[in-house]
Amino acid sequence: MTAVQVTGVTKTFTTKAGLVTALDDVDLTVEKGEFVSLIGPSGCGKSTLLRLIADLDTPTSGVIEVFGKSARQARLDQDYGIAFQTAGLLPWRSVAANIELPLQLHGVDRVGRRQRVAQLIELVGLGDFARSFPEQLSGGMQQRVAIARSLAERPELLLMDEPFGALDEMTRERMQSELVRISAETGAAVIFVTHSIPEAVFLSDRVVVMSPRPGRIRKVIDVKLGDARGEGLREESAFFASVTEVREALHGAPATGTARGVDTR
Amino acid sequence: MILRRVLPPVALGVLALLGWELLVQFAKIQPYLLPAPSAIGKQLALVLPGLWAATLATGSNALIGLIAGSILAIALALVASRLRFVDQLIAPVVAAIAVVPIVALAPVLTNMFGATSETPRRVIVGVVVFVPVFVNTLRGLRQVLPVHRDLMRAYAASNWQLTRTVTIPGALPYIFTGLNIASSLAVISAVVAEYFGGLQNGLGSRITSAASNSAYPRAWAYVFGAILLGLVFYAATLALERLASRRR
Numbered sequence: 001m002t003a004v005q006v007t008g009v010t011k012t013f014t015t016k017a018g019l020v021t022a023l024d025d026v027d028l029t030v031e032k033g034e035f036v037s038l039i040g041p042s043g044c045g046k047s048t049l050l051r052l053i054a055d056l057d058t059p060t061s062g063v064i065e066v067f068g069k070s071a072r073q074a075r076l077d078q079d080y081g082i083a084f085q086t087a088g089l090l091p092w093r094s095v096a097a098n099i100e101l102p103l104q105l106h107g108v109d110r111v112g113r114r115q116r117v118a119q120l121i122e123l124v125g126l127g128d129f130a131r132s133f134p135e136q137l138s139g140g141m142q143q144r145v146a147i148a149r150s151l152a153e154r155p156e157l158l159l160m161d162e163p164f165g166a167l168d169e170m171t172r173e174r175m176q177s178e179l180v181r182i183s184a185e186t187g188a189a190v191i192f193v194t195h196s197i198p199e200a201v202f203l204s205d206r207v208v209v210m211s212p213r214p215g216r217i218r219k220v221i222d223v224k225l226g227d228a229r230g231e232g233l234r235e236e237s238a239f240f241a242s243v244t245e246v247r248e249a250l251h252g253a254p255a256t257g258t259a260r261g262v263d264t265r
Numbered sequence: 266m267i268l269r270r271v272l273p274p275v276a277l278g279v280l281a282l283l284g285w286e287l288l289v290q291f292a293k294i295q296p297y298l299l300p301a302p303s304a305i306g307k308q309l310a311l312v313l314p315g316l317w318a319a320t321l322a323t324g325s326n327a328l329i330g331l332i333a334g335s336i337l338a339i340a341l342a343l344v345a346s347r348l349r350f351v352d353q354l355i356a357p358v359v360a361a362i363a364v365v366p367i368v369a370l371a372p373v374l375t376n377m378f379g380a381t382s383e384t385p386r387r388v389i390v391g392v393v394v395f396v397p398v399f400v401n402t403l404r405g406l407r408q409v410l411p412v413h414r415d416l417m418r419a420y421a422a423s424n425w426q427l428t429r430t431v432t433i434p435g436a437l438p439y440i441f442t443g444l445n446i447a448s449s450l451a452v453i454s455a456v457v458a459e460y461f462g463g464l465q466n467g468l469g470s471r472i473t474s475a476a477s478n479s480a481y482p483r484a485w486a487y488v489f490g491a492i493l494l495g496l497v498f499y500a501a502t503l504a505l506e507r508l509a510s511r512r513r
Contacts, residue, residue, distance in 0.1 A: 056415050075421055082419045088412035092434050092510070101430070105420050 001068075003157050003189040004030040004053055009062030011048055011215075022048045024214035026062070032156065035183055035190045037200035037207045039246065045215025046193045047161050053191065054082055054159050066157065078106065080157040081150030081188075085165045087142035089134040095145050096121065096130040102152045120148040123182060140171035147179070151186060158183070158190045164199065173234070176202055180229045197250070201225075201242045202234065209249040219249040300482040308486040315471070320490045323467035326383055327455035327498065330390020331447060337391070338398035339440065343428070346406035363396040367454055371461035386458040386467075393454040398443040405439025406432055441506040448502040452495040468494070 006028040013020045023045040030036050038046040051057045052064055055075040066074035074080065089098045096117050103113045121130050124144040134142055143163055150158060164172045176199060183190050194200050200207045204223050211218045223242045225233060233239050282302045288294065289301040296304065309316070345352040367389055374385030409432055417427045459469025468491045475484035 051415075054419055056418055075419065078421060080419075082416070084412050084415065086412050088410070088416050090413070090431065090434070092437075102420050105417075105422050105426055105430070 001032055002029055002065075003032045003034070003067060004028070004191065005063075005065040006049070006053070007063045007065075009049070009052060009059045009064060011045070011052060011057070012060045021214035023052075023059075024216050026215070026217055028208065028217065030189055030191060032189055033187050035192065035203055035205045037192045037194055037204040038210060039194055039197065039200045039207055039250065040210030040215075040218075041195070041212055041250075043212040043215070044210040045212070046210050048215065049210075050159055050161050050191060050193050054080065074157075078102075078153055079155060080159050081153065081155035082159045083143075083146045083150045083161070083163045085162040087134070087139075087146040089142055089145055089149075091134050094131050094133055095126060095137070098134070098145055099149045099152060101149060106153070116152060120151060123151070123185075124148040124178070138171075140167050140175060143167065143175065144178070147182070151182070151188075154186070156188050158188050160190065160192045162193050162195070164196075165194070172196075172199070173231075177229075177231060179203060197243055197246050198234070198239075201239060201246060202229065207242075207246050209246060221245055221249060296481050297479060300485055304482040305485045305489065308480075308482040309489060312483060312486055316487060316490045319466065319468045319471050319487065320494050322383075322464075323452070323455050323459070323469065323491070324494050324497075326386045326458075326467065327390055327451040327494070330387040330455065331394050331451040331498070333387070334391035334394035334451075335398045335444060335447060338395045338443070339402050342399050342402035342406060345403055346432075347424075352403075359396060359399055362392060365392060367393065367457055368461070371458050371463075375461060375463045380463050383464065385463060386455055389458040390451050390455050393450050394447040397446040397450065398440070401439045401443030401446075402436060405436030408435050408439070437509055441502065441509070444502045445499065445506070448498040449495055452491065452498050456491050 006026055009023055009026045010021070011023040013022055026045075026049060028036075028049070038049060040046050048057065052059050053066065053071060055071040064071040067079055069077070069079070090101070093101070099117050099120050100113050103116060108116070117130075121127055124147060126141060126144055126148070129137065129141065134145070137145070147163065150160075164175050167175060179190075180203060190203075192200070192203060201223055207221045207223060208217055209219045209221065210216065221242070225236075225238055225242065285299075286302050289299060341351075341355060345355050370389055370392065371385065374388055378384040378388075409427075413431050413435075414427075417431060422430070455467070456469040456472070459467045460473055464470070465474065468487050471487045472484050472491070475481070475487060
């Protein structure tokens with residue numbers, strides 16, 4: 001069964017400069033349990049597409065189905081969890097209270113909330129920080145809290161909009177490994193927006209390469225790296241082959257290998 | 266620790282009083298210009314029961330006006346932050362209220378409610394308090410980050426849930442900024458409102474009557490009472506703010 005079905009979706013915005021086509025006739029299918037990255041330069045509409053799937057915006061035309069329902073119904077039914085580029089934690093709430101937020105909003109009782117929060121804090125490795133406040137945490141730790149919060153209601157779909165974009169490279173790679181582990185443990189489908197090629201390859205079953213103005217899907221690349229993705233993977237040749245494939249799709253023309261950097265005047 | 270924080274300002278206060286006393290004694294300043302602290306202290310001891318009663322009368326007017334004006338201001342700010350047309354409707358009215366002179370309002374209200382009523386003073390305090398609380402609250406309510414708005418929409422949260430879990434907690438520091446300003450204004454306006462007739466039971470009326478009898482040290486004793494009252498109000502809102510920020 002499919003998790004997300006995007007069919008012929010177009011999204012236009014009216015700005016002072018005129019009509020901007022953020023997405024032009026986009027089709028995309030994401031299967032249950034599948035990890036799909038959306039990658040492309042700024043303005044290619046990858047975040048817009050994610051927002052449409054989350055029903056934070058509505059498409060100008062086209063249809064989006066999430067688990068066979070309309071995107072709006074899926075949002076109302078809380079079928080997905082979401083994490084943004086900024087952690088978006090409420091600064092006056094402790095780590096535990098932030099993770100608890102969705103459960104509290106949806107009327108889960110106190111005991112149920114406490115148990116679930118304890119599990120989630122363990123899952124993201126923040127056991128010692130339950131009572132800390134966001135300002136006391138590093139950026140990476142805040143983002144882990146946000147991920148724990150997005151998993152609170154055991155969604156079968158995770159929507160992530162560049163959640164590691166503001167982190168330093170070392171923290172970022174560690175967070176990627178954790179996300180691989182978490183998504184394997186939860187079995188949720190993930191749609192992951194990024195503009196890092198290695199990140200997309202390391203995490204994904206498929207990488208959707210997008211191009212800007214108007215936002216379109218240029219190519220969908222299957223990453224066949226298997227399910228066991230340890231740190232060693234980053235140094236394997238299969239990994240580099242996929243990175244190269246995505247890079248070439250992004251830049252539109254195959255890199256010849258010899259001409260790069262060569263002065264051809 | 267407490268000693269180090271409390272001692273310097275207290276020492277400064279004592280030094281200032283001492284300097285004041287010496288200045289009056291040695292420069293032979295007349296009491297109607299500036300009475301010596303010792304003379305004021307003597308009066309303070311004499312009028313203490315009356316001072317207490319007057320402080321209570323003015324204090325309760327200030328408190329009632331402060332609470333009523335603040336509740337109205339916060340409620341209207343909540344509505345204005347949600348409904349654009351209410352905001353546009355209220356903005357000019359608020360600007361008008363902000364410039365209402367107490368001097369003009371006090372005699373009119375005293376006529377309206379009668380000279381034996383406390384109501385005019387409470388209304389004046391309410392009017393004066395309204396503006397800073399309204400303006401700051403509204404600003405605070407508009408601070409919601411787009412990411413928090415998105416998040417709450419993703420959670421299919423109701424408008425009321427958004428208000429209660431994100432908007433109001435985020436606005437609290439702003440609301441308390443308004444209340445801090447308002448608490449001092451409340452005492453000042455409650456005292457000043459008494460200058461324009463009506464009941465003779467509060468600090469303001471005692472100050473004017475003492476001054477018109479040339480009893481300047483006594484007038485100053487009541488001024489001292491007004492200062493203490495203002496400090497109590499200010500400290501109380503600060504304490505309330507601490508309490509609220511701990512458990513929002």
